[in-house]
Amino acid sequence: xxxxxxxxxxxxxxxxxxxxxxxxxxxxxxxxxxxxxxxxxxxxxxxxxxxxxxxxxxxxxxxxxxxxxxxxxxxxxxxxxxxxxxxxxxxxxxxxxxxxxxxxxxxxxxxxxxxxxxxxxxxxxxxxxxxxxxxxxxxxxxxxxxxxx
Numbered sequence: 484x485x486x487x488x489x490x491x492x493x494x495x496x497x498x499x500x501x502x503x504x505x506x507x508x509x510x511x512x513x514x515x516x517x518x519x520x521x522x523x524x525x526x527x528x529x530x531x532x533x534x535x536x537x538x539x540x541x542x543x544x545x546x547x548x549x550x551x552x553x554x555x556x557x558x559x560x561x562x563x564x565x566x567x568x569x570x571x572x573x574x575x576x577x578x579x580x581x582x583x584x585x586x587x588x589x590x591x592x593x594x595x596x597x598x599x600x601x602x603x604x605x606x607x608x609x610x611x612x613x614x615x616x617x618x619x620x621x622x623x624x625x626x627x628x629x630x631x632x
Contacts, residue, residue: 489603492595492614496622500629505589506560508629518624573600
């Protein structure tokens with residue numbers, strides 16, 4: 484197998500919600516838990532929140548084994564950026580841009596970058612899991628939460 488750097492993970496999704504509502508769903512602490520399995524999310528620049536993949540631990544508020552995320556940018560109404568890392572490893576970055584596409588529709592564009600910091604073969608399986616998770620779970624959950632009202 485090649486050990487070329489892994490490309491950025493990119494996914495787009497469209498949903499039936501106006502831009503301002505999509506932004507609120509994406510970033511407001513009262514809405515984030517509806518679509519993102521995270522703990523201690525405050526919606527404040529510089530704060531750290533935790534992605535806990537284990538539902539049992541998440542239910543207990545336990546961050547053991549969680550991914551750390553620091554809020555890097557909150558540019559209302561269209562750009563949310565946070566780091567994604569396990570302590571002791573390089574930080575990758577997740578950027579979600581929103582675009583008003585008319586008729587109360589919004590396009591969300593996700594880019595998860597920074598994979599060139601790792602030997603590709605060391606993280607390829609993790610990269611594939613994340614690429615699938617963003618596409619098959621996280622973005623559809625964001626869509627459902629935004630469309631639910």
